[in-house]
Amino acid sequence: MELRPSVLWEYRVFLLQGLVTTAWLALAAQALALALAVPTAVARLQGGAVTRRIAGAYVEFVRGTPALTQLFWIFYCIPIFTGLDWTPLWGAVVALGLNVGAYDAEALRAGIQGVHFGQVQAARALGLSSWSTFWAVVLPQATRSMLPALLNNFIGLLLYTSIASTIGVHELTYAGGKLNTATFQSVVVFTGVAGLYLVLSLMASAGVRRLERIQARRD
Amino acid sequence: MSGYTIDLTGVWSRRDMLLTGLLVTAELWILALALGLIGGLIVGLGRLSRRRVLAWPSSCVIEVFRGTPPLVQLFWFYYCLPLLFDVRMSALTTAILSLGLFSTAYVGEIVRGGIQAVHKGQTQAARALGLSKLQTLREVVLPQAVRRMWPPLMSQAVDVLKATALASSITVPELMYQTYRATSQTFRFVEFYTVSALIYFAICLPLVSRLRRLEWRSGA
Numbered sequence: 001m002e003l004r005p006s007v008l009w010e011y012r013v014f015l016l017q018g019l020v021t022t023a024w025l026a027l028a029a030q031a032l033a034l035a036l037a038v039p040t041a042v043a044r045l046q047g048g049a050v051t052r053r054i055a056g057a058y059v060e061f062v063r064g065t066p067a068l069t070q071l072f073w074i075f076y077c078i079p080i081f082t083g084l085d086w087t088p089l090w091g092a093v094v095a096l097g098l099n100v101g102a103y104d105a106e107a108l109r110a111g112i113q114g115v116h117f118g119q120v121q122a123a124r125a126l127g128l129s130s131w132s133t134f135w136a137v138v139l140p141q142a143t144r145s146m147l148p149a150l151l152n153n154f155i156g157l158l159l160y161t162s163i164a165s166t167i168g169v170h171e172l173t174y175a176g177g178k179l180n181t182a183t184f185q186s187v188v189v190f191t192g193v194a195g196l197y198l199v200l201s202l203m204a205s206a207g208v209r210r211l212e213r214i215q216a217r218r219d
Numbered sequence: 220m221s222g223y224t225i226d227l228t229g230v231w232s233r234r235d236m237l238l239t240g241l242l243v244t245a246e247l248w249i250l251a252l253a254l255g256l257i258g259g260l261i262v263g264l265g266r267l268s269r270r271r272v273l274a275w276p277s278s279c280v281i282e283v284f285r286g287t288p289p290l291v292q293l294f295w296f297y298y299c300l301p302l303l304f305d306v307r308m309s310a311l312t313t314a315i316l317s318l319g320l321f322s323t324a325y326v327g328e329i330v331r332g333g334i335q336a337v338h339k340g341q342t343q344a345a346r347a348l349g350l351s352k353l354q355t356l357r358e359v360v361l362p363q364a365v366r367r368m369w370p371p372l373m374s375q376a377v378d379v380l381k382a383t384a385l386a387s388s389i390t391v392p393e394l395m396y397q398t399y400r401a402t403s404q405t406f407r408f409v410e411f412y413t414v415s416a417l418i419y420f421a422i423c424l425p426l427v428s429r430l431r432r433l434e435w436r437s438g439a
Contacts, residue, residue, distance in 0.1 A: 064377070064423035065416045066384035068395060073416060076408040080223055162288035166388055173291055186298035194287045194295055201286040 018175030032097025037104035062102035092164035111146030240397030254319025259326020284324035314386035333364035
């Protein structure tokens with residue numbers, strides 16, 4: 001078998017298109033995840049018995065089932081219930097967004113609960129309203145532990161967008177699979193694709209480490 | 220379509236399919252975890268070693284397998300191993316190896332974190348008392364580190380279980396694969412995917428709730 005690394009260069013546009021879809025998918029799913037995570041975390045911390053339980057069930061169910069199962073469920077079953085006719089890309093955005101939303105909600109909740117209760121008591125004793133206590137005292141402290149956790153979740157999401165290839169989203173892993181069948185250069189193609197993901201995630205985790213260093217220096 | 224009626228007869232008549240899938244999932248999960256525990260202990264200790272020949276390869280394994288998607292890792296092992304090393308492996312063996320290395324990387328980081336969290340004075344005291352390096356590690360450091368490692372290891376076990384579903388894409392006949400096959404025979408997407416999700420959930424739930432108790436007790 002002959003290794004032809006040049007196929008990566010020959011098909012660079014094809015791979016790059018896949019990479020762009022991967023990035024788009026990750027960002028769109030992240031936006032949805034945050035939109036879900038904030039109300040979920042609030043419901044778990046402040047909600048009444050019912051909302052608390054609904055939010056808890058969402059988080060537990062997402063964390064207790066494989067992302068691939070969730071993706072297939074959402075992509076195949078939602079159209080059956082709603083009559084909605086959607087593309088694999090939107091199915092993947094919704095499924096991955098719902099998935100990461102649960103993990104982000106936990107990160108938000110852990111961050112807020114990690115702030116010492118004495119801080120809240122002190123702020124309230126100084127006459128701050130419960131809203132100002134949250135905005136001015138709790139949230140700034142909670143952000144310190146939330147931000148790295150959210151960014152780590154995003155790195156996980158970036159890698160897990162690869163499962164969207166199984167429902168036919170033309171992202172990087174899908175492009176790799178197509179290129180593999182077209183050229184039979186499995187070693188070159190899959191090493192190249194893995195390398196691209198590795199570069200992306202190493203860059204992102206370098207960013208997280210830098211953020212943590214900046215935070216540590218502020219203390 | 221609002222008038223969708225749930226019909227579980229198809230699921231019931233194909234329960235054997237799901238059950239055999241579940242057994243393969245269990246086999247894949249347990250063997251990948253076992254491989255991950257052994258490998259993770261090696262690379263975790265290796266990364267902490269002062270010797271470059273040990274630290275470097277360990278760091279590489281950890282960074283590469285944590286920094287690439289498990290699905291791409293599975294494809295890599297499935298398509299490239301036979302070409303590179305001229306070996307013939309079943310899809311299941313390939314998946315065990317691939318997911319085993321995937322969990323090796325994560326367990327490695329857990330081991331490293333657990334050991335680094337043990338106070339340095341413990342090692343110094345043990346060495347001062349005349350214990351050898353190996354004895355210090357085995358008798359003093361590891362027992363203390365293991366207690367800290369339990370919660371992350373359990374959450375890693377849950378993650379590996381969820382990752383076994385990915386093996387369906389390299390034709391390992393596990394639960395997800397059998398579910399997919401059943402839906403293509405019956406078109407009962409809702410029933411099969413829901414039941415399959417509930418099966419995964421039922422396995423995860425005791426682990427997750429036990430994990431929560433552990434975290435609660437340790438005050439995390």
